[in-house]
Amino acid sequence: MSPQSPIPVPAGRPLAARRTEYRPGLLVLTFAGEIDTLTVPILERELRETPPGTTLVDLTQIAFVGLAGARALAAAAERAGAEGRRFGLVASSRTLARLFRITGLAAGVPMFASLSDALRELLAAGLQDAG
Numbered sequence: 001m002s003p004q005s006p007i008p009v010p011a012g013r014p015l016a017a018r019r020t021e022y023r024p025g026l027l028v029l030t031f032a033g034e035i036d037t038l039t040v041p042i043l044e045r046e047l048r049e050t051p052p053g054t055t056l057v058d059l060t061q062i063a064f065v066g067l068a069g070a071r072a073l074a075a076a077a078e079r080a081g082a083e084g085r086r087f088g089l090v091a092s093s094r095t096l097a098r099l100f101r102i103t104g105l106a107a108g109v110p111m112f113a114s115l116s117d118a119l120r121e122l123l124a125a126g127l128q129d130a131g
Helices: 040-048 067-082 094-103 115-130
Strands: 015-023 026-035 054-065 086-090
Touching (some): 015 040, 026 040, 026 067, 054 067, 054 115, 067 094, 086 115
Parallel strands (some): 026 054
Antiparallel strands (some): 015 026
16 A cells, blocks of 8 residues: 555544554654644554654645644654654645644744655655765
């Protein structure tokens, strides 16, 4: 199943998550639905269980992110930086981009408009780091 295909959100569960390891050290977490106070524990659990390397959080199928969700993403980005890992967000929504600018998340976390842009840039950076 392609990470860009829609994730079905089960009835009664407003947030679904999918983990895709593109290659060792490159994990894409794709979320669909809404991230609010009730669903943020799902987001936090998925963000805690990340391997060393790079984690991309794909939010292109997210309809809403509340302040609790933005805080959880900021904490995950901070934790990744402290552990020497890379962390990035994929968000094509203007509303999400604005929320991340307002909360300051956009200032410290690489943000991408599409998953293909993120993969291209991060894989190119990884090749430069290795060279």
